[in-house]
Amino acid sequence: MLPKFDVLTDEQINKIHKNSLKILQEIGVEFSYDPAIEVFKKHGQRVEGHRVFLDPDFVENMVEKAPAQFTLHARNPEHNLVCGGENIIYMPGYGAPFVYDADGGKRDATMADYDNFVKLAGASKNMHMTGGTVVEPTDVEDEIRHLKMAYSHIINSDKCFMGSSSGYEHARDSIELTAVLHGGLDVIKEKPALICLVNSVTPLKYDDRMLGGLMAYAEAGQPMVIASLVMAGSTGPATLAGAMSLQNAEVLAGITLTQCINSGTPVVYGCTSAVTDMSTGSLSIGNPENALFVSASAQFARFYGVPCRGGGGLTDAKTVDAQAGYESMMTLFAASTTGVNFVMHTAGILQYYMAMSYEKFMVDDEIAGMVLRYLKGFDTESDEKMAYDVIETVGPGGHFLTQKHTRKNFKTEFFRPALSDRQSFDGWSKDSLDTNQRAKLKWQEVLANYTPPELDPAVKEKVEAFIEKRSKELLK
Amino acid sequence: MNPIFEEIKDAIVDGDEDLAIELAEKVVAEGIDPVQAVQLGFIKGIEEVGAAWTSGEAFLPDVMMAADAMKAGMDVLEEVLAAGEGEGAYEDKGKIVLGTVEGDIHDIGKNIVGALLTSAGFKVYDIGIDQKAEDFVAKADEVGAKIIAASSLLTTTMKSQKVLVEYLDAQSLRDKYKVIIGGGPTSAKWGEDIGADGWAETADEAVELCKKLLG
Numbered sequence: 001m002l003p004k005f006d007v008l009t010d011e012q013i014n015k016i017h018k019n020s021l022k023i024l025q026e027i028g029v030e031f032s033y034d035p036a037i038e039v040f041k042k043h044g045q046r047v048e049g050h051r052v053f054l055d056p057d058f059v060e061n062m063v064e065k066a067p068a069q070f071t072l073h074a075r076n077p078e079h080n081l082v083c084g085g086e087n088i089i090y091m092p093g094y095g096a097p098f099v100y101d102a103d104g105g106k107r108d109a110t111m112a113d114y115d116n117f118v119k120l121a122g123a124s125k126n127m128h129m130t131g132g133t134v135v136e137p138t139d140v141e142d143e144i145r146h147l148k149m150a151y152s153h154i155i156n157s158d159k160c161f162m163g164s165s166s167g168y169e170h171a172r173d174s175i176e177l178t179a180v181l182h183g184g185l186d187v188i189k190e191k192p193a194l195i196c197l198v199n200s201v202t203p204l205k206y207d208d209r210m211l212g213g214l215m216a217y218a219e220a221g222q223p224m225v226i227a228s229l230v231m232a233g234s235t236g237p238a239t240l241a242g243a244m245s246l247q248n249a250e251v252l253a254g255i256t257l258t259q260c261i262n263s264g265t266p267v268v269y270g271c272t273s274a275v276t277d278m279s280t281g282s283l284s285i286g287n288p289e290n291a292l293f294v295s296a297s298a299q300f301a302r303f304y305g306v307p308c309r310g311g312g313g314l315t316d317a318k319t320v321d322a323q324a325g326y327e328s329m330m331t332l333f334a335a336s337t338t339g340v341n342f343v344m345h346t347a348g349i350l351q352y353y354m355a356m357s358y359e360k361f362m363v364d365d366e367i368a369g370m371v372l373r374y375l376k377g378f379d380t381e382s383d384e385k386m387a388y389d390v391i392e393t394v395g396p397g398g399h400f401l402t403q404k405h406t407r408k409n410f411k412t413e414f415f416r417p418a419l420s421d422r423q424s425f426d427g428w429s430k431d432s433l434d435t436n437q438r439a440k441l442k443w444q445e446v447l448a449n450y451t452p453p454e455l456d457p458a459v460k461e462k463v464e465a466f467i468e469k470r471s472k473e474l475l476k
Numbered sequence: 477m478n479p480i481f482e483e484i485k486d487a488i489v490d491g492d493e494d495l496a497i498e499l500a501e502k503v504v505a506e507g508i509d510p511v512q513a514v515q516l517g518f519i520k521g522i523e524e525v526g527a528a529w530t531s532g533e534a535f536l537p538d539v540m541m542a543a544d545a546m547k548a549g550m551d552v553l554e555e556v557l558a559a560g561e562g563e564g565a566y567e568d569k570g571k572i573v574l575g576t577v578e579g580d581i582h583d584i585g586k587n588i589v590g591a592l593l594t595s596a597g598f599k600v601y602d603i604g605i606d607q608k609a610e611d612f613v614a615k616a617d618e619v620g621a622k623i624i625a626a627s628s629l630l631t632t633t634m635k636s637q638k639v640l641v642e643y644l645d646a647q648s649l650r651d652k653y654k655v656i657i658g659g660g661p662t663s664a665k666w667g668e669d670i671g672a673d674g675w676a677e678t679a680d681e682a683v684e685l686c687k688k689l690l691g
Contacts, residue, residue, distance in 0.1 A: 097631050097661040108665065136631045136661070166632065201581060209632070234536075234584050278535040280678055281588040354660060 002377040004339035007295040012241075013303055016296075019245035020252060021056040028053040029204045029253040033211035039260050052253070059252050062259040068305045069341075070223055070266035073193040074129075075181055076158035076453065081128055083195075083223070083268065083341050084307035088375065090346040090368050091131035092121045093312070094162070094197065097138060098355040102440040104319055109135035109356065115152050116447060117348065120361055122157030123450045126368035127347065132162025132197070134348070135356050143474040146170040147467045150177050154463055158453040165196035165213030165224070173470055175220045180466050181459060185220065192266060195223040197344070199270075200250040202228055202235040206257075214254065218261035225309045225342065226254035227270025230293075231283050234276040240289060244296055247273045255306070268342050270309040271297030274352075277316075283352045286315040286327025291334035298339035311335020312345030313364035316352050320359040320436040324350065328360075329367050336371045359439035362446075366419040373415035384409075418442070478508060481516035484549065488521025491541025493548045500552035510553045511562035519597070522546050526595045536588060543591035547600075568599035570690040571621040573612055575603040577636035582629035585659060585679070589625065592679045598686060609636075609643035616653055623686055628659040637662070638670040654689045658682060 008016070028051040031037055037047055046053040069084020081089050099109045117134035121127040130153050140148050146164035153161035154177075163174030178194040179185040188194065198214045200206050206214075217224045228250040230236035232243040251269055258265045274283060274290040284290075294310035301308030312335065313328035328349075335343055347364035348356040379385045390405040400406045419435065419442055421428055433441075455463075480499060487495040496518075503513045525542040528534035557566055574590050576583055583605045590600045603615050612624050628634045637657045644650045654673040657666070667675030674689060676682040 098663070106663075108663070138631065142632060142635070205581070207581060231584070276536070278537070279532065280680075281536050281585060282678075 002337065002375055004298070005337065006299050007292060007338065008299050013299065016241060016245050016248060017300075017303070019241075020248040021059060023204070023245060023249040024054040024059060024253060025056055026053070027204065029206070029250065031206050031211060031257075033206070033208045033215075035215060036206070036211045036257060039257060043260050054253060054256060059256050062256040063252060063304050063306070065259045065263045066255055066267045066304075066306045067264060069307060070192060072129075072160045072195055072223065073182065073188070073191045074158060074160045075154070075455070079129070079159040081160055083266070085341070087341055088336055088372075089128045089342050090372075091127055091129045091162075091344060092117050092134045092347050092361065093345045093349040093353070093356050094131055095133045095136060096349065096353055096356040097136040099135060100318065100350050100355045100357045100360075102320070102357075102359050102436055106355070108138045110139045111137040111148060111152075113137070113356070114149060115156055116358070117356060117361065118152050118156040118161075119447055119450050119452065120358070120365075120443060121347070122159060122452065123446050124347075124365050124368075126365050126372060127159075129160040129162075130157045131344065132164075132195075141475065144471045146174055147177065147470055147474075150174055151463065151467055154181055155455060155460070156452045158455075160193070160195075163194040163196045163217075163222075165198050165210060165217070167209045168212030168216050171196065171213040171216035172220075175216060175222055177463065177466055178222075180462050189221040192221060192223050195225065195268075197225045197227060197270070198254060200226075200228045200254060202230050202250060203246055204250060206254065211257075214258060215261060218258045218265045221262060221265060223266035223268065224258060225268040225270040225344070226251050226258065227272055227309060228254075229283075230273040231276045232273065232289065233278055234281060236273070240292060243273055244293060247271060247293070247297070248300060252304075255304075268307045268309045269297060269301035269304060272310065273297075274314075284316050285352045286317070286323070286331060288330070290314060291331055294331070294335045294340060295338035298335070301341075302339060307341040308339065309342040309344060310340045311343050313347055313349060313360070313367055314345060314352075315350060315360075318351050318355075320350075320357060320363055320439060324360060325363060325367075325435070328364055332364070332367055332371055333374075336375060358443045359436050362419055362439035362442045363435060366417060369418065370415055379413075477516065478512070480508060481513060481520075484513060484517025485521040485524070487549070488518055488542050488545050489524055491538060491545050493541070493545040496545040496549035497552055500549040503553065504556055509562040510556045511564050511566050513562075514550070514553065514557070514566045518546050518549055522595045522597075529592075529595065536591075539595055540588065540591040543594040546594060569597040570623065570686065571599045571601065571619050572623040572625055572686060573601045573603060573616040573619065573621040574625040574627075575607040575612055575615075576605040576627045576629075577633055577640065578606060578608045579636055580628050580630055580633035581605045582627075582659075585629065586627040589627070589658065589679045589682045592683050593686060596683045596687070609640040612640060613644065613647065613649065613653075621653070622690060623654045623656060625656045625658070625682070625686075628657070628662060631661045634659070634661055634666065637666075637672065641671050656682065656685055656689070 040052045072081045113135050114137045118130045121130040164170040198210050228247040230243045230247045236243040236246045273293040274285045277284045298308045314331040315324045315327040317324035348361035350357045484499045656674040657672045674685045676685045
């Protein structure tokens with residue numbers, strides 16, 4: 001692994017950290033959920049109505065209790081993931097309500113799309129887990145959507161996945177279902193197997209739904225991403241230092257709450273902050289400011305001793321074009337080379353999280369492969385890798401194409417593109433397919449050839465029985 | 477022309493809320509024609525900002541601060557305007573009740589729509605976030621609004637837009653108001669599905685939609 005570079009000096013980190021603590025102490029954060037308020041009161045924090053004013057030492061002490069890294073367990077142990085340290089975890093986009101098709105069409109996302117994206121992530125060697133809410137399947141009733149989504153992850157892949165954080169009850173369902181898959185609540189308490197996303201409502205609020213989810217996961221000892229999305233210029237200050245201070249305050253407040261509920265609960269410091277497009281008011285994510293926020297967040301996470309979530313293949317483009325490519329490469333590259341550990345939205349996102357695209361998924365999968373190769377850096381461990389002997393054998397003026405050393409090493413040393421076209425002009429011009437068109441053929445081929453890993457029939461039966469029982473209760 | 481009208485116009489263009497209030501208070505105190513103050517001051521200012529917005533020279537803070545300044549100043553003049561003082565009459569382009577639906581506390585998008593509608597000459601009543609169907613309707617009834625505009629940012633709260641339309645149906649008030657919806661996860665199709673009168677993706681499009689509906 002390459003060393004990670006910093007975008008902030010120690011002095012800048014300290015300045016922003018102090019600014020965040022001052023925000024928490026003097027301005028406070030609003031927690032709409034009464035059980036959360038009770039927790040803060042019990043821990044001696046000043047509460048006025050639903051606003052909590054946090055003592056700086058208390059925040060620092062609480063954040064210190066969160067582990068630096070943790071293992072997330074998959075139903076196939078080969079896919080267990082360590083979140084933290086030098087590790088990086090890629091997964092598909094999260095939460096998009098729409099699917100944009102290759103021909104420029106826009107439609108509501110469905111459960112069939114959901115299954116497809118889980119399968120594509122299952123099939124990809126660059127996606128370490130299958131993510132969560134890979135699209136919003138709007139054709140499934142709200143009440144049971146979380147169960148159907150979890151089932152898709154369980155049945156279509158044996159990699160780790162994310163659970164619902166949409167209120168205490170749905171969160172609890174996701175946790176219990178995962179417990180059924182892994183052999184009990186005590187098993188997953190020991191070996192965490194489900195992670196969720198908890199978002200603040202910027203500026204300086206957490207809502208009922210997310211706090212209910214947070215409490216359910218904390219109680220069950222399951223990890224959480226605590227994230228803030230500051231839209232600099234609208235939901236936060238237009239200065240990067242100000243927006244970063246605000247984001248940092250919100251994330252620290254959320255992490256503090258998790259540690260109050262269950263000390264040592266694994267948490268991930270999450271950042272999705274970006275800027276507001278000042279002509280339209282919309283979020284804009286495919287930009288250098290976003291890359292800077294994410295890189296700074298990775299540094300803050302190191303400062304606080306917790307893993308970091310941020311970045312992804314992020315773009316404001318509406319179709320798989322050059323903009324989609326260059327923006328996504330910038331944001332994934334920045335996140336990956338500055339120490340982010342958990343990368344939601346690695347593949348598939350178009351138009352600032354609004355849509356998923358199959359073609360974009362394949363493009364991002366390619367980008368992810370390139371970045372993962374880059375991160376491996378140079379291997380100088382052995383004489384074989386230093387290649388002196390083969391250079392001597394070939395000598396001046398020869399070539400290396402027919403050397404055993406070449407045949408043996410190029411496959412592991414070179415990134416092999418799955419989507420990029422490296423043909424001659426004549427070769428390419430036989431079909432003249434652009435990236436978008438090639439990506440369409442590619443995902444169709446991957447889906448057609450994918451066989452989901454088998455799930456033990458006895459476990460499958462239990463999982464299905466749980467879902468059936470809860471669905472009946474919820475749809476009553 | 478009274479130089480105060482030019483000052484009011486400049487205060488709006490600068491988005492200076494305090495100055496707009498101060499000048500409006502001066503209009504009332506000195507018995508200056510309030511209709512002229514509106515037409516030659518406030519409206520002129522907001523039109524100038526609107527034109528700069530359309531041509532891409534002005535940005536959101538410019539428009540939103542101008543709209544806030546206009547609203548603050550106009551509130552001061554409301555009483556004398558209602559009393560029919562001044563030459564001629566001032567009429568807004570239509571009244572619109574605007575809010576974020578029940579269960580949803582996001583308001584940036586809604587605020588932008590409100591500002592652009594104000595700058596286009598509509599009178600906007602913003603009832604805030606997390607509002608029940610009956611709150612939208614009560615306000616619309618109180619102020620005589622023709623349009624109810626409901627925002628939702630979450631897939632989980634979109635259904636509150638449907639509840640709003642159903643509530644109007646149940647109260648036999650559906651024909652009295654035009655219901656328009658917007659927000660990240662919403663779509664033209666969703667608008668049609670729930671029987672809304674219109675959907676807009678952006679704030680600019682919302683203004684065009686209101687012009688069409690009230691035109």
